[in-house]
Each structure stands twice: as C-alpha cells, then as structure tokens.
Amino acid sequence: MAKYSILVNGKKHDVDVMEDMPLLWVLRDIIGLKGTKFGCGKALCGACTVHLNDTAIRSCSFPISAIGYGKVTTIEGLSEAGDHPVQEAWEKFVVPQCGYCQTGQIMNAAALLKKNAKPSEQEIEQAMQGNLCRCGTYNRIKAAILEAAGTPVTAG
Template sequence: MKITVNGKQRTVDVEPDTPLLWVLRDELAMRGTKFGCGAGLCGACTVHMDGKAMRACVLPVSAVGDAEIRTIEGLSEDGSHPLQQAWADHNVPQCGYCQSGQIMSAAALLAVNAMPSDEEIDTAMAGNICRCGTYPRIRAAIRQAAEAEQS
C-alpha cells in the first residue's frame, strides 16, 4: 500500500486494518508520534491528515488513501516552526511524552484560526492530555506562535 507522509510517497507492506500509528513507528521508523492510550482519547498520537488533526492509533492505514499525512517530523526539519519555538520559550515540556501530539493539535488549530481566543484554544486542545499539567504554558505557547505567525 502507498501512503504519503511528510511530502514523500512511501510503500508499506501491512494489513489494511493496521493503525497508522504502527505504520509510522514500526514500518517507517518515525518515532515522534507517540502511543498513549490506544483508543484515540489522549492525543499523544495526533498527526495531520490533509491538515486535520487525527488520532493515528485508531486510524487504519487503509483509511488514509491519497491523503497527505504530516507528522511532528514534518512540521519543520530543524525545529524552527513557531509552535516548536514557543514550546521551548515557555518551557512547556516536562516529561515531554504528549508534546508531539499537543503541537500537532495546536498546528491544526492555527491553520484554521490564526488568532484563537483562550476559550477556542482550550476547546481545540481538550482532547490532548498532559499528565504533567502544563496546560497554562501550552496555552501561552499557542498564543505566542499565533502572534509570531501574524508578524
């Protein structure tokens, strides 16, 4: 089966019902997308499918079709994306486990809402769990990235 990940077409030999998460991690050796709950509830496995935030742990690879998949590795090659810079500026990560999913959800939000309110940020990010409780820093980082993209 062929899928497009971060702008490159890749061929994988997997069962059609294999979750995209395992295709990314095990077949393509892309370890940025994390396994959290396995039920699409925690957000650690968030990737973009044609720009929309999706949970890769519950998305069968057969559902991808011709869509473009973007992972945290495809957000920027050198960590220079405004969200990645804001995450560092605000010292968001503690354990870091959820951060790729948090950043990918935030990127999907900013793609459709360039200057979200705190309420819109909270609503968009509600499906991403941070066991360390860095939610205020996550919100501040998203605001900073939104402002950086406006200037």
C-alpha cells in the first residue's frame, strides 16, 4: 500500500492503494468515477481509455504508481456540459447501441483529434483499432469523428 496524490479532471485526490493498482480501479472503486469502463484488463479493448496529459491511455493496464504529476482526464471531465465536439457528434449520429464501450471510444477519438485535427478515414481506423465495439457501431463512430473534425460526412 502507498499514498498517492493524483490530479483527475482538475481535482486533486489523495488515495492509499496498492502500488500496482491500475488507474481504472482507482478511478472506479476509490474515487467513484464510473464513466470509465472495465472490458478486458489487458489493454486489448479500449473501454477504459482516459487521457494522461492529453494522450489516450488504457487505464486498466496503467498502474497508479506511474501517474506521477500527470493530469488525468476522464469522460466526466472531458467537457463541462457534455458538449465536447466529439460528444456532440456522437449524439448527432446516434452512435451508441448498448453504450458500454462508448466512453472509451469518445476519449480515444478526442485524443486523436488533439494530435491530428483532420484525420483521414484511414488514420481514424488506425487510431481507433484498439477500441472494440461488440455492437458494431464502427461506421457511425467514424462518421462522428469526421464530423467533429469538421470534415464533411456523406451519408452511408
């Protein structure tokens, strides 16, 4: 067990947990932020995606001890009122089906657009390939990302 002070969505949290506890479980079980989801525990599905200093990371495989002074952003902190351009595009295209993987998809997409404001379809596919959606919403996800990037989307 060890004490950590981490910055999540602009707020400092002091936690006393095992050194190897993945950030995912710190967020969900200790801090109580439930928007970040558990899917695989092995960084294979992307449901747990959050930002560490604007970079998408898989929180299920990222130990608390490695966070340091990094700024963590979760879906709860992506925008004040759920109005981040990616979230708005998600609503416009009614992307989700069950919705479970979507917070991870949105966080991954938001990180992509921060790095690459106008990604091509192929760049989107490469950047999003670590995020699984069992319901199969991939094409709407792609359309929403293009929309959020301001790239005209043709109906398909």
